[in-house]
Amino acid sequence: MKLSPFRFACALAAPLLLTTALLALATLAHAADAPPARIRGTIEAVAGDQLTIKSNQGEDLAVTMNADTTVRAITLARIADIQPGRYIGATAVPQADGTLKALEVHVFPPEMAGAGDGHRPWDLAPNSSMTNGVVGELVTSNGRMITIKYKGGEQKVAIPDDMPVVNIEAGDRSLLTPGVHVMVFAVKNDDGTFTARSISAGKDGIKPPM
Structure with missing residues (x-):
């Protein structure tokens, strides 16, 4: 059967359109699955949904907020707040x-229990890791040693007396003003800017230690 010129053109275009659609879906899936960038720095300017952040490495970074961006407050906590049953996150480095050995601990509110559960590499210091889980055993003789339990495993973590301990609390955009120290989880866009997934903002001059 002879195809009309229109049907012949459609037949030729169909595979190309399908390939283009599949590539677009693959790109979106890759963006969704890509690990977030971690930005540590200080807010320099705020203009609507746009933040300018001076990173700890001295870069000026453009960060956009959207309706899905969450803002949390970082406040001071105490080592005594690290108790069995509490859900915490600990950045740490291996010992012999x-x-x-913990570099910092952040204490989650009850409604965030389970957030980021597990043990994974981190980028705060060389060979550092992040462990989120429930505090199990707590031993206070000859220092303080805790067990952090998460799905599929556990880690024993030594807690130095001078280690930063902070709370993660609910927050809003009123926290985001010039001079505030932040840690941002963001997606890096093709143009080099960033879109924030979540922002942890230090209250009262606190620098998020994560």
């Missing part, structure tokens, strides 16, 4: 005996 196989345990970890």
